Amino acid sequence: MTTPHRPTADEMAAAHGTTIPDVAGPGLRVLFCGINPGLWSGATGWHFARPGNRFWPALHRSGFTPRQLHPSEQGELAAYGLGITNVVARATARADELTADEYREGGAALTERVTRLRPQALAVLGIGAYRAAFGRPRAQVGPQDAAVGNTAVWVLPNPSGLNAHYSLDAIAAEFRRLRSTVEAAGVSEG
Known part of the structure; x- marks a missing residue:
């Protein structure tokens, strides 16, 4: 494990507008899609890196x-058939x-990425991001009726610590619903 790094104020400021690489490849069970990297992630190069973000605890729970x-x-996510990308880089x-415009362009780029990588499921983390990127203003959390090719699309709650609408337990429960569905489809891990 890399030694955790707490970015300085200067590193955070310098991270504004930067991008971080996707953790993705072909044949994933689930490609998780954040809204966009925060400055903490931009400074460290790690997705969902800010302390208080509930992605990693929800993934485990x-x-x-x-x-x-x-x-x-x-980098260990690939062994579990999982990956991470963002709507906006x-x-x-x-x-x-x-x-x-960034959301719409990000949705188009995400559709291309999913078409190329062909994960079993795309899980967009944030209802507002999904609605804006895919032009689906009535979408709700859970499985969506629109797929990307053969890839099922799910919307999960935004795991940011700022999302007061969902507790960690409620976020983990939504992640668990997705996992159960993916496993029921018969795709094995890793």
Whole structure:
């Protein structure tokens, strides 16, 4: 495991507008899709890196991983058939800094990425991001009626610590519903 790094204020400021590589490849069980990297992630290069983000605990509590991974261990996700990408690639302090055009362009780029990588499921983490990127204003959390090719699309709650609408247990429960569905489809891990 990489030694955890707490970015300095200067490193965080310098991370604005940067991008971090996807953790993805062909044949994944689930490709998780964040809204966009925060500055903490931009500074460290790790997805969902900010302390207080509930992605990694929810991933473990839902049974996707046998233990809670640290963001610096994101490279281990492939062994579990999991990956991470974002709707919009550029790091910002807040998601409200993103424009409607960025969401639409990000949705088109995400569709291309999913078509190329062909994961069993795409899980967009944030209902607002999904609605904006895919032009589906009435979408709700859970499985969606629209697929990307043969890839099922799910919307899961945003795991940001700022999302007060969902507790960690409620987020993990939604992740668990997705995992159960993926497993029921008969795709084996890793």
